[in-house]
Amino acid sequence: xxxxxxxxxxxxxxxxxxxxxxxxxxxxxxxxxxxxxxxxxxxxxxxxxxxxxxxxxxxxxxxxxxxxxxxxxxxxxxxxxxxxxxxxxxxxxxxxxxxxxxxxxxxxxxxxxx
Amino acid sequence: xxxxxxxxxxxxxxxxxxxxxxxxxxxxxxxxxxxxxxxxxxxxxxxxxxxxxxxxxxxxxxxxxxxxxxxxxxxxxxxxxxxxxxxxxxxxxxxxxxxxxxxxxxxxxxxxxxx
Numbered sequence: 001x002x003x004x005x006x007x008x009x010x011x012x013x014x015x016x017x018x019x020x021x022x023x024x025x026x027x028x029x030x031x032x033x034x035x036x037x038x039x040x041x042x043x044x045x046x047x048x049x050x051x052x053x054x055x056x057x058x059x060x061x062x063x064x065x066x067x068x069x070x071x072x073x074x075x076x077x078x079x080x081x082x083x084x085x086x087x088x089x090x091x092x093x094x095x096x097x098x099x100x101x102x103x104x105x106x107x108x109x110x111x112x113x114x
Numbered sequence: 115x116x117x118x119x120x121x122x123x124x125x126x127x128x129x130x131x132x133x134x135x136x137x138x139x140x141x142x143x144x145x146x147x148x149x150x151x152x153x154x155x156x157x158x159x160x161x162x163x164x165x166x167x168x169x170x171x172x173x174x175x176x177x178x179x180x181x182x183x184x185x186x187x188x189x190x191x192x193x194x195x196x197x198x199x200x201x202x203x204x205x206x207x208x209x210x211x212x213x214x215x216x217x218x219x220x221x222x223x224x225x226x227x228x229x
Contacts, residue, residue: 004156032215042222044157044204045220051215088156102218103173104158106156107156
């Protein structure tokens with residue numbers, strides 16, 4: 001059974017701080033990794049994707065991938081109250097598979113305090 | 115473009131009833147997906163489709179059926195509703211389904227309660 005693990009939180013950070021969200025996955029052959037943001041009562045929206053080891057930056061967001069450790073993280077710099085949401089980590093389920101194989105973690109709830 | 119639309123937004127069913135959740139996308143995407151999300155949990159894939167006439171099971175298909183007669187529509191059918199099917203259902207679509215780079219776009223969801 002392929003699994004994606006996240007700390008459910010809640011993770012509370014003050015406004016302006018760096019929020020660090022972590023995710024581990026069980027399937028060593030996974031190749032693509034995604035971070036979705038989900039506001040309460042809303043649908044998920046993709047904020048970052050990463051496929052290669054290392055860092056990928058997009059504005060205030062940085063995704064970090066370490067395939068050897070089977071670990072992917074999301075850093076949010078200068079956190080804002082509007083970043084308060086649940087962040088879902090998703091992992092492709094197998095090498096060469098379509099996105100029908102996406103496996104989601106349970107999500108980490110982030111709260112940014114003004 | 116409306117993107118991915120779902121109807122109804124909310125529904126209460128009695129045990130044993132049936133219903134169809136509707137999903138339509140206007141982005142000419144080939145791939146469409148149905149997920150369920152239980153409280154405090156991530157999304158679990160129910161069924162997906164790679165194009166009109168082609169569907170495949172996901173992680174949790176039992177108790178559900180799908181069809182894909184057109185590119186735009188991907189309805190999800192619940193037969194003999196059970197309390198375990200109480201959940202929020204999300205439909206999503208993507209252009210190519212390519213596992214490295216494709217992006218899934220989600221509809222607003224249908225909140226279903228089975229009593």
